[in-house]
Amino acid sequence: MKKLKEIKDAVALFRNEEAVYLNPVFRRLFQLEDQYPRLRDIFAPPPPGYGLYETRAQRPNGSQFDAEVIVLPYQEDLSQVLVRDITSRQAVEKLWIQSERLAAMGKLAGEIAHEINNPLGGILLYANLLKEDLPSESPHLDLVEKIIKLATRCRIIAKALLNFGRPEESLEEWLDLNQILTDMFSLIEDHRLFRRQEIIWELSPELPLIQGNRNQMEQLVLNLIINAGEALNNRPGKIYLRTFYDEIDGMVVLEVEDTGEGISPEILPRIFEPFFTTKTGGKGTGLGLSICHGIVKRHRGQIEVESTLKEGTIFRIKLPRAPYSHE
Ligand SMILES: Nc1ncnc2c1ncn2[C@@H]1O[C@H](COP(=O)(O)OP(=O)(O)OP(=O)(O)O)[C@@H](O)[C@H]1O
Ligand SMILES: [Mg+2]
Known part of the structure; x- marks a missing residue:
């Protein structure tokens, strides 16, 4: 059996309400020096007895976090309290x-x-x-x-x-995202949306292939480029079309960045919903990004967005590299 001192979780021993032992992880988690807090000082509400609870934990400096707390009988009249910060899990x-x-x-x-x-x-x-x-x-x-x-x-x-x-479409083709980007851009570059924009190509020459469906990938790329063009709203600006390989995650990354109007934090959580649009006068259906979301999910990838109002937006798509595509 491991000693309490060596356990990687935050563990403490309590006698009734009073702490009598805190392991180093517990002290670090609660930012305690040599004080021995009471249960009700550090949990609101405090766990009422043995069991597993989710509660709010608080530190002496007032900061709080969501915690999972397990209370178990220990020796004699002591109980063992194990605490986990579940903020990131939530x-x-x-x-x-x-x-x-x-x-x-x-x-x-x-x-x-x-x-x-x-x-x-x-x-x-x-x-x-x-x-x-x-x-x-x-x-x-x-x-x-x-x-x-x-x-x-x-x-x-x-x-x-x-x-x-159409989730049943084949996802078996080996695809070069650089090629898809250049093909799709050549289709629309003469459109008025892109006439005043500087396009900056940053394509990795050694990009691994991905496996998927060509039509869907083309649609994904088109939707993102058109959104970038629309975000610039006929003002001169820049659009970066970028690809690179993230070796650590084994993911092929595609970024479409614009120096357009940006997305306000209030609407950011809604942009992937079907029919959510800020484009008036029938200019948008609000389906573009929800379709992109579906496509990326089907390809076992991730879609991320970073945006600053009035400065611009980056849409980042990460897709798993095709197996053995380095040969
Ligand atoms: N690059 C971007 N810059 C700023 N806002 C964006 C950008 N991309 C998307 N948005 C915001 O997200 C909303 C939803 O985008 P989405 O592509 O789903 O629909 P849409 O572009 O409005 O309509 P559609 O794509 O059907 O023509 C947009 O209305 C806009 O508010
Ligand atoms: Mg769109």
Whole structure:
């Protein structure tokens, strides 16, 4: 059996309310020097007896953290108290729950899109037939054109949503992210969004391949580049397109950075939700990033964002390198 002194967790012995022994980890965790605190000095509420509890722990300097506390009988009238700081565990759980929620929302959205895509096609067809039948001076022409315009917009949204419903696509291709970036950028570089922007290429020449689905990767890259262009909002700025290999994690990293408007901390937690957009006048559907999130998740990768308001934003995608791709 290990001695209490050698245990890596924070452990203390208490007699009733009073601490009689604190191991060095316990002292460090609570920033205690030679004091022997009472249970109620360091936990709010204090654990009522033997068992496993989650509670708030507090240090003499007033700082607090969420703690898991285990209270067990020790020898004679002593109880052993083991404490763990669970702040980071809670952060990970929160992220995980959020990511599951996004996936569920995406799946539902894909199913709804399937259901409405066909009737929408019908609405467009009949509205177009009606338009052809109407004489050009008809007062109803204007209304029919409005129906066509709005139904077309619904169709664009439904088409984008259908992307959620394709998890069965093959993820077997070996892909060069540098190639995908240059191909995708060449498709859109003449667009007005990029006319006044300086594009800075920082592609690693020795980037390992990744394994995945080409269409999905292309869509991911396009969405991020278009968002960067839109964030610059026709003002001159810079867009960095960067790739590198992170040897420690074994991940291939792609970054799209812009010097645009940035994202305020209040909306940052919502940007990956389907239909969340700050673009007015029908300019955005709010689906771009939620689709990116789904694609990255399917490729067993991570998506991160760093942003400073009025300065710019970095979207970072990390994807596992393809096995044996170094040969
Ligand atoms: N590079 C960026 N800089 C600043 N804000 C961004 C950036 N990328 C995304 N956002 C914010 O996140 C929101 C959601 O982005 P998302 O791509 O999902 O939808 P959208 O661009 O608004 O619409 P869509 O992609 O469907 O055209 C945007 O409306 C914008 O507020
Ligand atoms: Mg977008």
